Amino acid sequence: MAQASFFPWHQEIAQHWLGHQERFAHAWLIHGLAGIGKRDFALAAAQSLLCESPNHGLACGQCLACGWVESGNHPDLKRIRPEAIAVEEGAEQDSEDEGATESSASPDSGGTSKRAPSKDIRVDQIRALEPWFNNATHRGGWRVAVIYPAEALTVISANALLKVLEEPPPSTVFLLVADAPDRLLPTLLSRCRRLPLPTPVFAVAQEWLEAQGVKQADQWLAACGGAPVLAKKQAATGAHPCPDWLEEFILTLSKGGMPDIGKLADVIAKSTAASWIDPLQRLSVDALMISNHLPGRYFPVLESPLAKLLAGKSASALSELSNWLNDQRRLAGHPLNPKLFAHAVLQKMALTFLRAQPRQ
Numbered sequence: 001m002a003q004a005s006f007f008p009w010h011q012e013i014a015q016h017w018l019g020h021q022e023r024f025a026h027a028w029l030i031h032g033l034a035g036i037g038k039r040d041f042a043l044a045a046a047q048s049l050l051c052e053s054p055n056h057g058l059a060c061g062q063c064l065a066c067g068w069v070e071s072g073n074h075p076d077l078k079r080i081r082p083e084a085i086a087v088e089e090g091a092e093q094d095s096e097d098e099g100a101t102e103s104s105a106s107p108d109s110g111g112t113s114k115r116a117p118s119k120d121i122r123v124d125q126i127r128a129l130e131p132w133f134n135n136a137t138h139r140g141g142w143r144v145a146v147i148y149p150a151e152a153l154t155v156i157s158a159n160a161l162l163k164v165l166e167e168p169p170p171s172t173v174f175l176l177v178a179d180a181p182d183r184l185l186p187t188l189l190s191r192c193r194r195l196p197l198p199t200p201v202f203a204v205a206q207e208w209l210e211a212q213g214v215k216q217a218d219q220w221l222a223a224c225g226g227a228p229v230l231a232k233k234q235a236a237t238g239a240h241p242c243p244d245w246l247e248e249f250i251l252t253l254s255k256g257g258m259p260d261i262g263k264l265a266d267v268i269a270k271s272t273a274a275s276w277i278d279p280l281q282r283l284s285v286d287a288l289m290i291s292n293h294l295p296g297r298y299f300p301v302l303e304s305p306l307a308k309l310l311a312g313k314s315a316s317a318l319s320e321l322s323n324w325l326n327d328q329r330r331l332a333g334h335p336l337n338p339k340l341f342a343h344a345v346l347q348k349m350a351l352t353f354l355r356a357q358p359r360q
């Protein structure tokens, strides 16, 4: 595990929070917008809690404990996340990962499991913590379990965790990380103190992105709703802040033409439905704002074509379209025929934009 540190926009809140450990809750729900660095926050917090000579509550980065955390070997730290995320993170076989590796090497898989890595936090990952809780902490301080994303807990694993939280083991802190706390079991929520993390001020986030070498930082940040960590990840894909297919779609419509829906559907259906419905949802938010004479939020480059396309048209059709898209987003997990689904969504959007009834 590489060194985790707090992003500049989270330093102050971290210092304040970690500076008051005398009345520290044993379970925290760290939540906020996706892509603002909540996981890094939780991991840096874990290091700070384990550090043997913290500086104003924050990890020193020098002591033995910090060294162990940074190399992924601190016996009093466990990261509990789905296998799929562990793989994304490089799947180093940290000592923290015992729970995950033991179960994937079950006898019937012959020890070399070829199934796709799980996207859930499985109940055996929670149960595997039991012996850890029952031993004294190695350095006599905290024991920290970081659970992310908490939405990946299945109902069964959430209930297993709930049992633990009802009779919390001594000196143990649970840090749960979530984008959407409303998707968690209410009983689990009720056992956690909440720590909401703020989205950084646009200028601060932009400055950070620029310092990371991201070009068109302002546009990436806008396209990602102001979430800098997500913006950095997206920018690294080499694409444009406003996807090319989306730009082509709107430019053609704004010139009064009908886009080549078949061709565009072929392009977008190659990736997951979420990856193209999300930008369409953002586009529909921009369209609503622009039709109400407000600046768009996500795609500055589409501002004037959208204004031209929507001039004098009713906002109610756009508002319905936005609701419809939200429904599609919920259904979009596994469309039977991704290409047909993409085609239907683009077609509906194009017709709505072209036909939205003029204002009375």
Ligand SMILES: [Zn+2]
Pocket: 051, 052, 053, 054, 059, 060, 061, 062, 063, 064, 065, 066
């Ligand atoms: Zn330290």
